[in-house]
Amino acid sequence: MKNVLFLNLTAFSQTGGIEKFNRNFLKALYETEGETGIKSAAISLYDTDAADKYYPKAKYSGYSRRRVAFVFNSFFKALKYDVVILGHINLSLVGLMIKTFNPRKKVMLICHGIEVWRELPAIQKMLIQRVDKILAVSTYTKDKIVSLHGINADSVSVFHNTIDAYFSLPEKFEKNAGLMNRYGIDEGDVVLYTLCRLSYSEQYKGYDEVLTALPEIISKYPHVKYIIAGKYDEREKSRLDEIISKNNLSANVVFTGFVKDEEIIQHYQLADAYVMPSKGEGFGIVFIEAMACGVPVIAGNKDGSTDAMQTPGSGRLVNPESIEEIVSAIEWVIKNKATRPAEASKQLQRNVMQRFGFNNYKHKLQEQLSLL
Secondary structure, eight states, X not given: OOEEEEEESOSSSSOSHHHHHHHHHHHHHHHXXXXXXXXXXXXXXXXXXXXXXXXXXXXXEEOTTOHHHHHHHHHHHHTTOSEEEXXXXXXXXXXXXXXXXXXXXXXXXXXXXXXXXXXXXXXXXXXXXXXXXXXXXXXXXXXXXXXXXXXXXXXXXXXXXXXXXXXXXXXXXXXXXXXHHHHTOOTTOEEEEEESOBOTTTOOSSHHHHHHHHHHHHHHOTTEEEEEESOBOHHHHHHHHHHHHHTTOTTTEEEEESOOGGGHHHHHHHOSEEEEOOSXXXXXXXXXXXXXXXXXXXXXXXXXXXXXXXXXXXXXXXXXXXXXXXXXXXXXXXXXXXXXXXXXXHHHHXXXXXHHOHHHHHHHHHHHHHTO
C-alpha cells in the first residue's frame, strides 16, 4: 500500500485548465483510496481549502500564498509518504529538496504545456532530470520534454485531461432560445464559438486569425456570428475592437464576458462549431467539453490540441497560421450544418466520453501509481 502526497499550486481558488485538471486529479486520487487501499493527502500553495465533492477538506492543506510555510511543511510532510506528485514545475524547489534529502523517494511531475516548452531555469532543469516519472497531458508536450530537455521517452507518459466528473452531459442537442435572444442570434445563423481567457500578454488562442478569416466568410455567408466568451483585460478588448471596426465585423462578433458555470453547457450548444486554432495549448479541455455537448471543433495542428482531436467525428485540424485553412474549415461547418445528422451530436458525445471520461482518467492514474 502506497502513501501519496499531491502538491499543487491551486485547484479551488482560481479557474482555468490546470485548476480543472487538479480538481479531477484530486477526485481520482481520493476515489483510488477506496478502490486500491492507498492513502493520500494534498497541499496547495494558493488555495485555502478544498471542495469536499472533489477531495475532503480534512485531507487538504492550503497555504494561501505563504510560500515559506508551504515549502517547509511540504518538505517535512513528504518524509512520511512513499510517492510525492508535483502538480506543476513551478514547485521544483520543494521537489528538489525532497529528492536531495531522500534520493530513493519516488517523485512524479505533471507537465501541462508551455511551462516546459522552453529552456528551463536551473532549479527546474535539475528537478526535471531527477524525477522518477513525468506525466505529460499531451503527446506534443511529451515530445517537447524529450527533445528540449533530453529526457528518456520511457520516463514520460501521456496522461490526458478529462471531462470534469461533474460536467452535466446534455441529453438534448438544441440551442437555448434565451441565449439566442440575448446575443441577437437568428434561427438561420451559423454560430462559431470560442471560450477562453482573453489576455493581451498571451494572444495564442487563435481568435485573431478567426477574425481575420471572417470578412472572406461573411462575403459569401453573411449569416455567420462569432461569439467570443470569457474574461478579458481591457487592453486586449480594445485591440480586438480595433480589428473588428477595421473589418466591419461589429454585426457579426459578440463578446459575452465571463460565463457563469450554470450557463457553460448552453453556450457550447449555441455553436455549430467550437473554433480555437491555437498555437500554445497544452491540451485544451474546452475542446473535449464542446464535443461532450455534441459540438464539432476546429483546432490548430501545432500544439497539444491534436490529442483531443483524435476523437472520432471531432471536426477539423488546421494550420493555425493559415487563414486559408481556417476559412476552408469554417466553410466546411457551414456546408455541413444542414446535412449533419441529428445522431451525430450524440455519437460525438459518446466518443469523447469513451476516450476522455473521468472513469478512464481515474483508471489511468491507478495504472501510473502501480508502476512506481
